[in-house]
Amino acid sequence: MKFDRHQRRKIFSHGMTVLSGLAIVVILIPLIAILYEVIVQGLPAFSVGFFTKQFPVPCGSSNPSACPQGGIAPAIQGTFILIGMSSLIALPIGIGAAMFAVEYGGQSVWARAISTMADVLSGLPSILAGVFAYSLFLQYNRTLTFSTFSEAIALAVLMVPVVTRATEEALRTVPQSVREAALALGIPRWKSALRITLITALPGVVTGALLSIARAAGESAPILLTSLFSLHGFTGFNYSVTPMPLWIYYAATSPYHNWQVLAWGTALFLVLIILSISVVSRIVLNRLTRRAAGG
Numbered sequence: 314m315k316f317d318r319h320q321r322r323k324i325f326s327h328g329m330t331v332l333s334g335l336a337i338v339v340i341l342i343p344l345i346a347i348l349y350e351v352i353v354q355g356l357p358a359f360s361v362g363f364f365t366k367q368f369p370v371p372c373g374s375s376n377p378s379a380c381p382q383g384g385i386a387p388a389i390q391g392t393f394i395l396i397g398m399s400s401l402i403a404l405p406i407g408i409g410a411a412m413f414a415v416e417y418g419g420q421s422v423w424a425r426a427i428s429t430m431a432d433v434l435s436g437l438p439s440i441l442a443g444v445f446a447y448s449l450f451l452q453y454n455r456t457l458t459f460s461t462f463s464e465a466i467a468l469a470v471l472m473v474p475v476v477t478r479a480t481e482e483a484l485r486t487v488p489q490s491v492r493e494a495a496l497a498l499g500i501p502r503w504k505s506a507l508r509i510t511l512i513t514a515l516p517g518v519v520t521g522a523l524l525s526i527a528r529a530a531g532e533s534a535p536i537l538l539t540s541l542f543s544l545h546g547f548t549g550f551n552y553s554v555t556p557m558p559l560w561i562y563y564a565a566t567s568p569y570h571n572w573q574v575l576a577w578g579t580a581l582f583l584v585l586i587i588l589s590i591s592v593v594s595r596i597v598l599n600r601l602t603r604r605a606a607g608g
Contacts, residue, residue: 351581358578364389368544368560371569380571385579387546391554392530394547398465399472399529404522406469407476408511414477415484416492416506428481434474442470443535450539459541461550467535472525479521483514516598523594527587533558557583 362384369383410427418424446467450458457463487510495505511518533556540553542563547554555563557579564576 348584351577351584354577355579355581358574359581363575363578367546368555369571369575371567372571380569382571383575385557385560385575385582387544388555388557388560388579389582390546392556392558394461394554395464395468395536395556396526396530398461399468400522400526402465402469403472403525404476407473407521407525408480408518410473411477411480411484412506412511415481416502416510427477431474431477431481434470435478438534439471439532440534440538442467443538445470446535447538457551459539459553461547461552461554463539464536464553464556467539468529468532471532471535472529475525475528476521479524480514480518483517483521484510486517487513520594520598523590523597527590527594530556530590531558531583531587533562537562 360382362382364384365386366382366384368385368387369381372380410431414424414427418427446463447458449466450460450463491513492505492510495509496502500509536556536559540555540559542559543553543555561576561579561583564572564579567573
């Protein structure tokens with residue numbers, strides 16, 4: 314049986330549609346399985362005490378009533394402290410590097426070097442950020458090797474390339490006529506870059522910042538090398554804190570039943586936080602884009 318060219322194209326088109334659908338199913342199956350397992354195992358741990366109490370004392374009994382349940386208040390506190398500190402370090406550096414590359418660098422070697430290094434850093438294993446922070450403080454200030462400072466530096470190293478590349482792409486979408494119009498009005502170049510170009514590209518910049526925060530919030534590998542596991546909350550910047558990913562690692566691999574229950578609950582809570590950041594970034598991007606189009 315022979316098919317003409319039109320029929321062959323239709324068959325090929327339908328075949329590719331089916332293959333694309335199967336690829337989506339293959340991707341969704343492990344994702345749904347992971348989410349299902351985390352929800353089923355983690356939801357029973359949720360309670361008021363889960364969010365407000367300190368880490369429980371280790372208990373080897375499998376009877377839930379025989380072990381103190383406790384909560385993850387120190388891990389929540391540590392996570393938000395680290396996110397705040399690393400954002401204060403990474404966001405100005407990333408945005409500043411991107412603005413230099415796009416607004417001042419042009420086609421220079423420095424501009425291309427910034428883009429290349431951002432791509433290279435974003436592809437490096439995250440544990441290397443922990444090695445860098447550990448080595449940095451071990452060489453210059455050993456008292457801060459295991460501290461909130463070193464943890465924040467490790468996470469900031471992961472955030473900088475994400476912010477840089479997102480800001481670069483956002484700035485490149487701003488029409489050149491906008492810059493030329495600002496310069497024609499006598500506005501200094503630095504003021505035009507900050508108050509006009511950057512504001513115009515704000516949706517992309519905000520999205521990149523939120524995505525970098527989401528990545529930092531879920532990282533545990535860099536923290537393993539810069540933090541000493543502690544059952545206490547924040548006691549000073551010279552001492553390390555235990556964020557949620559690190560608590561999940563230690564609690565899930567421990568033999569203590571009450572810790573394992575809290576590990577599942579922490580995993581679910583962390584997934585909800587990252588999901589919320591992603592949703593908020595989409596909402597912010599859409600609203601800022603509509604506002605820019607309407608303005």
